[in-house]
Amino acid sequence: xxxxxxxxxxxxxxxxxxxxxxxxxxxxxxxxxxxxxxxxxxxxxxxxxxxxxxxxxxxxxxxxxxxxxxxxxxxxxxxxxxxxxxxxxxxxxxxxxxxxxxxxxxxxxxxxxxxxxxxxxxxxxxxxxxxxxxxxxxxxxxx
Numbered sequence: 001x002x003x004x005x006x007x008x009x010x011x012x013x014x015x016x017x018x019x020x021x022x023x024x025x026x027x028x029x030x031x032x033x034x035x036x037x038x039x040x041x042x043x044x045x046x047x048x049x050x051x052x053x054x055x056x057x058x059x060x061x062x063x064x065x066x067x068x069x070x071x072x073x074x075x076x077x078x079x080x081x082x083x084x085x086x087x088x089x090x091x092x093x094x095x096x097x098x099x100x101x102x103x104x105x106x107x108x109x110x111x112x113x114x115x116x117x118x119x120x121x122x123x124x125x126x127x128x129x130x131x132x133x134x135x136x137x138x139x140x141x142x143x
Contacts, residue, residue, distance in 0.1 A: 002032040005106040006084075007097045007131075009038060010069040013112025017142040018073040021110050022080045034077065034084040035104050038069040039096040062090065094130035101137045109139045 006021055008014040025032060040062060043053070053061075066088045077084050087104075089096045101109050113128040128141055 002030065002108070003035065003104060003106045004032045005035045005037055005097070005101045005104060005109045005137075006073070007037050007039075007109060007111040008069060008073040010072055011112065011114075013114055013142065014069075015072050015076070015112070017110055017112035018076045020142045022076060022082065025082065026080075034082060035087055035100075035106065036070065036074060036077070036084050037087045037089060037097060037100050038066055039089045039091060039093045040065050040069070041093065042090050062088075094127050094134060097127075097131050098135045098137075101135060106137055109135060109137050111139065111141060113141045113143055 004021065006018060008018065021034070024030075043058065043061070070086060070088075074084070074086065087100055089100060091099075097109065097111070100106075109131060111128060111131065113126065128139075132139055
């Protein structure tokens with residue numbers, strides 16, 4: 001079975017990518033193993049002079065962040081009655097997506113892009129660009 005890693009962050013581009021994936025699977029009457037991956041950057045270590053976060057506070061923070069990132073996309077997959085697995089990762093975003101794709105043996109990485117071009121992309125960078133640079137797995141970008 002074809003393995004697709006769907007990278008999501010709760011943004012409009014993530015929702016568009018999820019819709020496009022659902023459409024593509026329906027259009028081709030295809031079945032796939034869908035692994036929905038969301039990555040959150042680690043909280044900064046503020047040291048003893050900064051705010052002290054308990055383990056419970058940190059876990060609650062990540063739980064809320066992951067739910068916000070996953071919710072819109074998993075609801076669409078649920079409505080489409082497509083099975084999927086969820087993977088929550090804390091780490092550098094592009095690198096974590098690539099590592100998870102390799103770990104899962106993904107055949108394709110599917111993700112949305114904000115579609116910034118030119119100077120904006122040069123200044124801000126792009127998770128999608130970095131994923132493209134780091135991976136050997138084919139990537140489908142949805143604008």
